[in-house]
Amino acid sequence: MLDYTAIEKKWQKAWREARVFEAEPNDKEGMLITYAFAYVNSPMHAGHMKTYSLTDSYARYMRMRGYNVLLPNGFHYSGIPILAMAKRLAAKDPELIDDFKNVYMVPDAEISKMADPLYLANYFAADTEAGMIEAGLGIDWRRKFTTIDPNFSKFIEWQFSKLKQLGFLTQGTHPVGWCTSDNSAVGGHDTKGGIQPKIEEMTVIKFKDPSADIYFPCGTYRPETIYGVTNIFVNDNATYSIAEISGIQYYISKEAVAVLSNQFKINVKGEIEGKELLKKKAINPLTKEEVPVLPGFFIKLDVGTGVVMSVPAHAPFDYVALERLKESGYPLPQLEYKKVIEIKGGTIKHPEVPALGYLKLINAGLSIMDDELERATKEIYKDESHYGVMITGKYSGRPESEARDLIKNDLIGSNDAIEIYILANEEPVYCRDGTRVVVKVVSDQWFINYGDKKWKEQVRSALPNIKILPDKLRPTFEYLVEWLDLRAAERAHGLGTPFPLNPSHIIESLSDSTIYMVFYTFVNILNDNKVNAEQLKPEFFDYVVCAKGDPAKAASLTGIDQTVIQKCKESFEYWYKNTSNHSGSDLINNHFIMYIFNHVAILDGKYHPKQIVPNGLLLYEGQKMSKSIGNTMPVRGLITKYGADPVRFSSIATADLDTETNFEESTISSVKQKNEFLVDTIARLDEMSAAELAHIDYWLYSKLNSKIKNATAAMDQISFRSAYNKVYYDTIAELKWYFERGGNNEIVVRDTIEKVTLMLAPVMPHVAEELWQMLGKSTLVAKEKWPTCDESMISEEAESTEQAIMNTIDDITNIVELTAKMPANKGKRLGSIKIIVADDWKTEAYNALAKQKSISNVISQWKGGDEKEKVSKFLSQFASKLMTLEEAKVIKADSMLAAFNQAKDYISKKFDAKVSAELESASKSQRASRALPMRPSIEVAWE
């Protein structure tokens, strides 16, 4: 039995000592293969491992294909999560401490030190590195760095100075989810329950109070319904502020003022009770109608402005509110529920008062619950947006969805409306510390302007030259190129590189990870020559990465030896000519797309991305890995339990790139058994001997070589499942069949095992080394060549012949079963089996028919005149299925017969009967004429 732990240690040591993975430029073609580096706020789990081992396997494959491959690894420290985690540990968060103890298996003594974020990050970086080594990743560890290393920071500063020079950094305002206690932007993972704050624009239409120079700011998603406004609703139990924004005064609820002050500079001039507002009127800015102000039961004070316009014909809330007022005897003036949108055609009935229709008020009555009202509102909104047409106003006849924007823009243009942002989540969103998240318009914020037209154009033209595996993701990338827009480039908190234009902030953590692969190409040279951060002035990177400037000048400016600078440049240019970048497919819409943009912006066309490889995620026993299910297996535990190679194989060789892999224990045990079979087979080689090749040997050789060909093509596409189905599962099944059939040729078996071992090496590197050694080799598989296909040994004839033998054995099984039931054969035993191989003319006639689809044509062109009758009799059996006939492999009857003669022993043993084979023309059997091409006739005798 293979002792996985022992062989892993043994071969990892051997690789290290032979410096197999320490790559330097040489005269071979280079290839820099990278994966999105690890973010080290927790141990590496099986999901990360999938990407890493997939990338490693690809790197090993390309190395075997003759490339000088570099696979480096860095650690991502940037951003908030490490900081946040340390903070939670410092606060002794029991849930997190439990995870650290029981899921991450961190010793108690370490946990207490992890209140220091750097300690935490270093701990998990070391843990991840150890895990990567245990998994057999072939990494050049000399090039390791973290994103807070001073030298790396200099590189990132330089990157941003380039972006600035190119005009791709812009400063501006932008709405973000915001926590007022932290004073920082919040994304989904900063909130309770991980809810993504949803920011939406809302139009605020100004209805003037004719008695004062103050406006009612009516928040609405549907400005086009302004033609149907009957009144204004306010909350009569609340206090409103008289708030000045940009010199204009509004009635805004106090609560809304607090929220909106994150978006506007607001001066509160005074207060007024909601009740007082009811005495006022308001002027519709578009129709100039004067409408009353009424109490609205549903007015939420912290949403929008706390003031809305009422459109009872189209808004269920407004309708219900007015009807309830009417019922309660509130003194209402005459109001016209004016329909302004019509749905024509289609299957949707559009009632005269749409809001009423959608409410089905007939049954529900006015006591309808708010959530039902909410639902009715959504329905009517959806239907009218889809199918509605304006029947009033300037844009009468236009679809509502178009009119909405037109009217909004008109109102804004005439200063009758402004836009605000609101948090549109159904439930309020809270920051982790419990503060309610609001929308803030951040000003003077630096952005990377991925929306820049010229930049986009460059990316557009670069994209077709980038190979995307699998290629079906290309439309996604094309879409994302257009979609990507302004992205905040700085943040107030977190680890990382200070933002050069605002050093109190740090560079946003995904933005420092877009061209870092460049740094791998010379970081070891900087380390070896003790280059420090002060020396890494922009001129250094300009020359090394962009071939700009003068090396002598750069040397004197930086104090770095000119030969060192030159070496860095050569190394960069060597490795960056050919690259492949890998990551989980979840990073497509940020990391990958930003990777492309930044490369295109900063690097010369020669060094643009060459290949990007997003891979599907990993399921664990059919389930998504998640902490709540408790199956986020730290990968080191899996390796200890199952062995690195079985884990690698199960995670990456059971699915092609674009599909999710299902990691299952059953795969692990099946892999281990198959490995044992290979070990046993090698042990049995001693009992075999070399001999002249027989049919079954040719068959195995043919299978082997066509497999090499197919597997190589699959490997080139990183379709590991397809490749290893053939290389591993099929080979083992074929070897078993080969032995079953009596195959015993040492040369053939050895050759097969050797080549299969080589092909296993990328995915199961340790086992492959072990097998290689068992085969008596003294070299490292990791440094061997990938096998090449010997086309001359691919024999369709051998494969088809063997297929015919297999089919014939099936047929014999059937016949024996059926004839055994015949009364005449009761009590008898199977005596002999006669196999009668079809004559050559049958194949010829059959194939002519398959081609021409006409019996008469074939007959009329038949050469041997006197045989025409025989031929037509033979062909007539196919008359009813002419269209479906396919040409059969042409195999000479003699060689078919020879193969059957060689298979006689096996068939005889299998059926426990005498077996003979003969040609149709030489047979005296009555059943002889039944022989078909590829399907001999069979005669069994019971005695």
Next chain:
RNA sequence: GCAGGGGUGGCAGAGCCUGGCCAAAUGCGACGGGCUUAGGACCCGUUUCCUUUAGUGGAUGCGAGAGUUCAAAUCUCUCCCCCUGCACCA
């Protein structure tokens, strides 16, 4: 809502571009048998239904429906359903 990717047998998952050898690879599971003290492993067979006392013939069938074709899992159209992403966050 918008965009992209999908829906195949008990399950997972090929095939679809380039229509016919597809009742549909392969793996798992289940069932029957062999081997074994037993279990595991391994080997053989079965795994839509009907029919067949010589290796057969037929029906249904790849989300639903319609169409093109001598022929459709595969091409076209309509519909239904599922997954992923929609950002300032690793």
